[in-house]
Amino acid sequence: MEKVKIGIIICDRYRSCAGGKCFRSLENREGAFSIYKGKEVEVVGYTTCGGCPGGNIEYAPAEMKKNGVNVIHLATGMLVGYPPCPYVDYFKRFIEEKYGIKVVVGTHPIPQKYYTTHVNLKSWESPEWETLLTPTMTDEKTRLNYD
Numbered sequence: 001m002e003k004v005k006i007g008i009i010i011c012d013r014y015r016s017c018a019g020g021k022c023f024r025s026l027e028n029r030e031g032a033f034s035i036y037k038g039k040e041v042e043v044v045g046y047t048t049c050g051g052c053p054g055g056n057i058e059y060a061p062a063e064m065k066k067n068g069v070n071v072i073h074l075a076t077g078m079l080v081g082y083p084p085c086p087y088v089d090y091f092k093r094f095i096e097e098k099y100g101i102k103v104v105v106g107t108h109p110i111p112q113k114y115y116t117t118h119v120n121l122k123s124w125e126s127p128e129w130e131t132l133l134t135p136t137m138t139d140e141k142t143r144l145n146y147d
């Protein structure tokens, strides 16, 4: 079976997060991890962005690359924090340009409670967000399972 090595970078606002939702969704191949259905996945790195404006984004991918990372995931917390991280798209483009590593925006499905608040706040109104949110938007039933 094909094995994919992934790294996860989370928003530093959630630095004490134990990764429960990310690891559950990886196990279930849900949200952004649905692309790995039928594939073996190994997590070779897990860290935070280092705090605004994301200083660790410059260095963490190098360490993950030494461990053979194939794909880096920018965690869903970057999309659902209050406010959503304004640098997500830049982080993706930087890592892909500088390190030549594929970046997927998102990890676990967006929890429904965050979805509801952001829809009410119109946080994701601009067209760029639509692309960034696609891997983790899933459906209401799945989102409720991640509340």
Ligand code: SF4
Binding pocket: 010, 011, 012, 013, 049, 050, 051, 052, 053, 054, 078, 081, 084, 085, 086, 087
């Ligand atoms: S909002 Fe963005 S830059 Fe700030 S801590 Fe979170 S991921 Fe890092």
